[in-house]
Amino acid sequence: MSLKIKYYGVRGSLPVSGGEFAGFGGNTTCCYVQHKDTKIVIDAGTGIRILGLDLMRTDLPKTGGRINMLFTHTHWDHIQGFPFFIPAFLPNVELDIFGETKTVPGLDGEAEVWSIERALKMQQHFIFFPVGTKYMSSNKKFHEIAAGQKIRLGEVDVECFALHHPNSTLAFRFTAEGKSFVFSTDVEHNEDMLDRLAHFSQGADVLAYDCQYTTAEYNAGKVGWGHSTYESGIEICKRGKVQSLHMIHHDPLHTDKTLFQMENDAQALFPQAHMIPEGFEFSL
Ligand SMILES: [Zn+2]
Ligand SMILES: [Zn+2]
Structure with missing residues (x-):
């Protein structure tokens, strides 16, 4: 087995x-995502709390x-969920945190630059949360990543899209020992996006994809909300010759x-489409 993957949170927008x-x-x-000793966490929604508890039961x-x-x-x-990720409080843990730096409109419309470091620190500003990131004793290193970039974590190649x-x-494609997993959430489809995402996912074993809406819901008022449908996920799998679709968000x-x-x-259109429950795990 090369990549071991487990979904700790699959709800979109808000916990329920x-x-x-x-x-x-x-x-x-x-x-x-785990490969040998390499540990990779994608996103810190509320599901990360349970992942932290699981890791605390290992040798970590x-x-x-x-x-x-x-x-x-x-x-x-x-x-x-980041403030509740217990391993981040361990002084013998090195936390390498990767995210985009973005220029966004501020409250009065002026341009502001936000790194992943700033976003996580501000979420734990004392006005929002009692424990700031400086009290999380792990050795945190922040890294800027951008679309088109490739990084290598242990023996896992990671591409950003x-x-x-x-x-x-950002979507991520993880490849190790000839197996590939694409994680692509929070995306709204259009013809260009379907085509380019099919190219990015070409030949992957699994595509995890934002299937928040049915097409009926999407057409009835969710255009422009930034999310997609299982029909779009299936279209990407067919164009990109991806073996399985994991429906998330x-x-x-x-x-x-x-x-x-x-x-x-979805399975009537593509038998290898699976609605993913929290806690689902698999290996490639
Ligand atoms: Zn989301
Ligand atoms: Zn979002």
Whole structure:
């Protein structure tokens, strides 16, 4: 086995709870990729809290070591679990944090530059949260990454790709020992995006893709909201010859019943389409 992958949070936009969401789970985006000793966390939605608890049950607290964290972007549902990631409080842990630096309009419209470091620190400003990042004792290093960039973490090659989303997002392609996993969430489809994402995902084993809406929902008022449909995910898989589609970033309004129905509808078009529940793990 080369890549071991587990989804710790697959809900989009906002965490949800309650019996009707118990099957697919309510935690927001977090995915964990491991290859040999290389640990890679994608995003820090509320699901990262459980990942932290899992890592604390391994040798990590005793041996310490390096954890790589890649951020697709800094919308709440992708960062809000970070203050609850317990390994980040261990002094023997090295946290290598990768994200884009963006120039965005400030409150009065003036241009502001925001690095991933600034975004995470501001989320834990005392006005929002009692414990600042400076009290998280891990040795944190912040790295700027950008679309088109390739980095290597351990023996894993990681490619970055720009997605169409308000304030933009990065997709990542992980490749090790000939196996490839593409993580592409928070993306709105258009013809150009489908084509380029199919190219980026070409021949991958699995594409995890933002399937927040049904096409009916999308057409009935969600155009421009920055999210996509399973039909688009399937189209990318077919064009890019990707073996499996993992549907993620579930809408907070979608109950288990709705998600099962969407999975059935998707599988009628592409049998290798799977609606992903929180906690789902697999190896490539
Ligand atoms: Zn999101
Ligand atoms: Zn987003």
